[in-house]
Amino acid sequence: MSELFPPKRLEALSRLSAFVPKSGRDYAAGRNYDLPDQGHPHVSQLSPYLRHRLLTEEEVCEAVLGRYSLSTAEKFIQEVCWRTYWKGWLEMRPSVWADYANFVSGLEHDPKIISAEAGETEIEAFNAWALELVETGYLHNHARMWFASIWIFTLGLPWQAGADFFMRHLLDGDPASNTLSWRWVAGLQTPGKHYIARSSNISKYTEGRHNPEWRLNTQAEPLSGPPHPERRPLRPSGEVQAGLRTGLLLHEDDLAPGFLLDAVTDPTVGAAALLSPDRRSPGPVSEKVSHFVTQATEDAMTRWQDRLGPRGPVTASAEQIVDWARAEGLEQVVAPYAPVGPAASSLRSLRKQLDGAGITLVEICRDWDIAAWPHATHGFFRFKKAIPDLVSNLARKAA
Ligand SMILES: Cc1cc2nc3c(=O)[nH]c(=O)nc-3n(C[C@H](O)[C@H](O)[C@H](O)COP(=O)(O)OP(=O)(O)OC[C@H]3O[C@@H](n4cnc5c(N)ncnc54)[C@H](O)[C@@H]3O)c2cc1C
Structure with a gap:
C-alpha cells in the first residue's frame, strides 16, 4: 500500500513544487474547503514535513515568493x-505546555473520551474526522477547528484530552501549534473569544458532505482560565567552540542539518539522533507517527551521510547517546535548538548526563527563529507586521 506521507525530503520538495502554482490567489479562495475525497486539493499538506x-x-517562503509577490x-x-x-x-511561556502535559498525565480512563476517539458519537461528521485522523495522520485545518469545537462545546470533554488525541x-x-490552537478554539488563548462550529459553515465547506x-x-460560552503567564526571555542560541572534538545530534524538531554543519568549522566525528515521538504523550502514540519520525530521521542521516561523518546510534535512549x-572521545555535541516540547525535554535530560561526563551540549538556533520569535510577544496581528522584513531578509540571503 502506498504511503500518504512518505517520510522523505524528496517527497516534501516535489509536493512543494507541485503546490507553488496554487499558493497565490487560489489558496486564499479555496483553503477553507475540507475535501478529503479529492485529496485536499486546495491546501499544501506540507505540515508533516514542516513540523x-x-x-x-x-x-517554503522562498519557493512561493519566487513565483508570486508577497501581496499575491x-x-x-x-x-x-x-x-x-x-x-x-x-517559547516565551513554557509553563503553558507544562500545565497541559501535567493535566494529560493525570487523565483517567473516561468512556466518553474513548468513544469520541473511536468515532462513535452521534455526530456523523465528527466521527468521520476522528477516523480520518487515525487512518491518515492528517486533518484539514477547518476540520481541526470544527472537531475541537465540537469536542469542547458539544461533547463537553476537556480540551487537553482532545489535544492529546491529536498529538498521538x-x-x-506540534506542541506549540496544537496546544495553542486548541486553547484558541476553547477561548483561552484570546480570552473571551472562542470558536463555535456551525452546521451551515460545515455544510458549505465540506460541499454538503456533512x-x-x-x-x-x-x-456555549468560552472556557475561562488563569491569565497568560509572564513572558520569559528567549533562550539564546548556543555557541560552538572551535578546536573541540565534536559530534552532531539530530532530533525530530529539525531534520535539515545543513545549518549545523555550517556552524561547526572543525571536522566532526560523526552524528547520532535522539528520537522522542513516544514522549509526545503519556498514552500510546500511533505507529504512523513513530514510523514517520523514525524514517524521516533516517532520511536526514542518509542524505547528509557524506558530511555528517560516521553514523552513531539513532535511538530514544539518552544513555546510548552518552x-x-x-x-568517540567527544568534547562537545552540537544539536539544532529544540523549542518547548518532547525533544527539548529529551535534550534536557541528555544535557545533564553529558555534563556528568564532561561533554557540552550546544543547541544552535536557526536565523529564521532568531529573527521571528522576539515578535511573538502578543497576538498574531502584531507579529504579522514583521513578516515583510522576515521574508525580505530571506530574499537578500538567497541572492
Ligand atoms: C485544533 C487545531 C490543532 C492543530 N494542530 C496542529 C499541529 O499539531 N501541528 C501543526 O503543524 N498544525 C496544527 N494546526 C494548524 C493547521 O491546522 C495545520 O498546520 C494545517 O492544517 C496543516 O495542513 P497543510 O500543511 O495542508 O496547511 P496549509 O494550509 O497548506 O498551510 C501551509 C503550512 O502553514 C502552517 N500552518 C497553516 N495553518 C496553520 C495554523 N493555523 N497554525 C499553525 N501553522 C499553520 C503549517 O505548517 C502548514 O503546513 C492545528 C489547528 C487546529 C485548529
Whole structure:
C-alpha cells in the first residue's frame, strides 16, 4: 500500500513544487474547503514535513515568493508564519505546555473520551474526522477547528484530552501549534473569544458532505482560565567552540542539518539522533507517527551521510547517546535548538548526563527563529507586521 506521507525530503520538495502554482490567489479562495475525497486539493499538506523541518519555513517562503509577490501569496505566507508565531509564543511561556502535559498525565480512563476517539458519537461528521485522523495522520485545518469545537462545546470533554488525541495521531503533531490552537478554539488563548462550529459553515465547506444540523451546541460560552503567564526571555542560541572534538545530534524538531554543519568549522566525528515521538504523550502514540519520525530521521542521516561523518546510534535512549559520545572521545555535541516540547525535554535530560561526563551540549538556533520569535510577544496581528522584513531578509540571503 502506498504511503500518504512518505517520510522523505524528496517527497516534501516535489509536493512543494507541485503546490507553488496554487499558493497565490487560489489558496486564499479555496483553503477553507475540507475535501478529503479529492485529496485536499486546495491546501499544501506540507505540515508533516514542516513540523520536522524536512523542509523549512524559509524554503517554503522562498519557493512561493519566487513565483508570486508577497501581496499575491500573502495568505499562504501568513499561514506558514502562524507556525513560527506559535513556536515563539510558547517559547516565551513554557509553563503553558507544562500545565497541559501535567493535566494529560493525570487523565483517567473516561468512556466518553474513548468513544469520541473511536468515532462513535452521534455526530456523523465528527466521527468521520476522528477516523480520518487515525487512518491518515492528517486533518484539514477547518476540520481541526470544527472537531475541537465540537469536542469542547458539544461533547463537553476537556480540551487537553482532545489535544492529546491529536498529538498521538497527527504526523504534524506540534506542541506549540496544537496546544495553542486548541486553547484558541476553547477561548483561552484570546480570552473571551472562542470558536463555535456551525452546521451551515460545515455544510458549505465540506460541499454538503456533512450537515450535523441541530446536534451542535452553538450557545456555549468560552472556557475561562488563569491569565497568560509572564513572558520569559528567549533562550539564546548556543555557541560552538572551535578546536573541540565534536559530534552532531539530530532530533525530530529539525531534520535539515545543513545549518549545523555550517556552524561547526572543525571536522566532526560523526552524528547520532535522539528520537522522542513516544514522549509526545503519556498514552500510546500511533505507529504512523513513530514510523514517520523514525524514517524521516533516517532520511536526514542518509542524505547528509557524506558530511555528517560516521553514523552513531539513532535511538530514544539518552544513555546510548552518552555512551557513543564517550566512546568517540567527544568534547562537545552540537544539536539544532529544540523549542518547548518532547525533544527539548529529551535534550534536557541528555544535557545533564553529558555534563556528568564532561561533554557540552550546544543547541544552535536557526536565523529564521532568531529573527521571528522576539515578535511573538502578543497576538498574531502584531507579529504579522514583521513578516515583510522576515521574508525580505530571506530574499537578500538567497541572492
Ligand atoms: C485544533 C487545531 C490543532 C492543530 N494542530 C496542529 C499541529 O499539531 N501541528 C501543526 O503543524 N498544525 C496544527 N494546526 C494548524 C493547521 O491546522 C495545520 O498546520 C494545517 O492544517 C496543516 O495542513 P497543510 O500543511 O495542508 O496547511 P496549509 O494550509 O497548506 O498551510 C501551509 C503550512 O502553514 C502552517 N500552518 C497553516 N495553518 C496553520 C495554523 N493555523 N497554525 C499553525 N501553522 C499553520 C503549517 O505548517 C502548514 O503546513 C492545528 C489547528 C487546529 C485548529
